[in-house]
Amino acid sequence: MDDVELRHLRALDAVAEAGTITAAAARLHMTQPALSRTLAQLEGRVGVRLVDRSSRHLALTEAGTTLLGHGRAILSHLDAALADTRAVSRPLRLGYTCAVLGQQTVPLLRSWRRTHPATPLDVIRRDNGTAGLATGDADVAVLRTLPDDPRIRSEALYTEDRVAALPDDHPLAGRDRVLLAELTAGTQLPLAVWPEAGTASPGLWPPHQRPARTVEVGNVDEWLNLIATGGAFGLAAAGTAESHGHPGVRFLPVPDAPPTTVYVSYPLHPTHPGTPEFLAAVREAVTG
Numbered sequence: 001m002d003d004v005e006l007r008h009l010r011a012l013d014a015v016a017e018a019g020t021i022t023a024a025a026a027r028l029h030m031t032q033p034a035l036s037r038t039l040a041q042l043e044g045r046v047g048v049r050l051v052d053r054s055s056r057h058l059a060l061t062e063a064g065t066t067l068l069g070h071g072r073a074i075l076s077h078l079d080a081a082l083a084d085t086r087a088v089s090r091p092l093r094l095g096y097t098c099a100v101l102g103q104q105t106v107p108l109l110r111s112w113r114r115t116h117p118a119t120p121l122d123v124i125r126r127d128n129g130t131a132g133l134a135t136g137d138a139d140v141a142v143l144r145t146l147p148d149d150p151r152i153r154s155e156a157l158y159t160e161d162r163v164a165a166l167p168d169d170h171p172l173a174g175r176d177r178v179l180l181a182e183l184t185a186g187t188q189l190p191l192a193v194w195p196e197a198g199t200a201s202p203g204l205w206p207p208h209q210r211p212a213r214t215v216e217v218g219n220v221d222e223w224l225n226l227i228a229t230g231g232a233f234g235l236a237a238a239g240t241a242e243s244h245g246h247p248g249v250r251f252l253p254v255p256d257a258p259p260t261t262v263y264v265s266y267p268l269h270p271t272h273p274g275t276p277e278f279l280a281a282v283r284e285a286v287t288g
């Protein structure tokens with residue numbers, strides 16, 4: 001029996017995902033006859049029927065399903081190996097949305113630079129729910145919302161208190177702290193929410209005390225500017241206040257608001273060989 005090639009496994013995977021030769025060929029950027037020949041060649045090399053062609057919607061035989069499971073594992077390991085190979089010569093990329101690790105950020109970055117001079121670290125902001133992990137822009141990310149993506153693993157690091165963000169000329173801005181009920185009773189402003197990556201929502205209030213209105217923003221800069229100009233009030237994790245001072249925004253502790261969790265997240269198959277050591281450095285930084 002001749003050797004099975006990676007192109008054979010990718011063809012089988014595409015057929016299983018797409019369900020038709022037409023859709024699978026389009027996914028692989030090849031013609032339908034070429035894909036059919038590749039599948040026939042694969043069946044000839046393994047010596048068993050892998051695809052049931054008795055209907056318009058293709059289905060794998062039991063043997064095809066077995067080979068597909070092993071084939072996907074092979075392809076996944078290959079992709080991870082190639083990613084590691086490419087990553088050797090580039091910095092490790094740490095993604096974030098609003099904040100990294102609050103007060104621990106600078107000590108972590110300084111320690112990493114000192115102890116790992118051969119692995120530069122780029123800190124990048126990406127305004128999406130995974131801070132660049134899902135798009136391949138980041139190798140590790142610090143998040144305050146748990147990503148719903150099976151390709152990403154997450155570890156809870158610690159919890160942060162909540163703070164209110166108010167225009168500095170707001171009647172409540174001179175307080176030392178403010179309660180949730182006071183935020184909605186004492187202001188007619190809408191709550192600024194960031195649906196993709198923010199931690200604030202009307203659900204943090206009891207039903208009878210919730211903000212009457214919300215207004216959506218797309219990133220932390222929009223959030224700060226909207227609040228500073230009197231267009232909304234905000235509720236955020238303490239790390240946001242520590243990382244984003246603004247001359248027109250006053251941050252106040254909200255002691256009765258539930259804390260938010262800070263996560264470190266990374267791909268199921270790491271995209272940089274320095275990932276395990278960096279994760280260890282993050283854990284050490286937050287535990288002291």
